[in-house]
Amino acid sequence: EVDTVERCSGHNGTYAVRAETRDLAMKITAPVLRAARAKDDDGGYDEYTSDCPLAADHIVDALEPGTEREAPHPISLLRRAYAI
Numbered sequence: 001e002v003d004t005v006e007r008c009s010g011h012n013g014t015y016a017v018r019a020e021t022r023d024l025a026m027k028i029t030a031p032v033l034r035a036a037r038a039k040d041d042d043g044g045y046d047e048y049t050s051d052c053p054l055a056a057d058h059i060v061d062a063l064e065p066g067t068e069r070e071a072p073h074p075i076s077l078l079r080r081a082y083a084i
Contacts (some may be wrong), residue, residue: 003035007049016029016054025058049073056073
């Protein structure tokens with residue numbers, strides 16, 4: 001099952017990693033985080049991903065700060081789902 005959140009992640013290249021714009025990037029990604037956390041209350045997601053690898057890592061980092069968890073690419077998830 002796939003739940004889609006069609007919102008900006010707030011990453012935009014180096015925007016989310018530069019000290020002077022990091023707080024604003026986190027505000028931009030807040031709707032994505034709220035949607036993911038709402039689902040977590042219902043049992044959670046197994047994986048988080050995005051068509052943009054930087055955005056996916058930004059989202060996972062915001063949801064699980066301090067962990068080494070990485071967001072897989074969507075094609076990797078399809079491979080796993082179909083045992084290819």
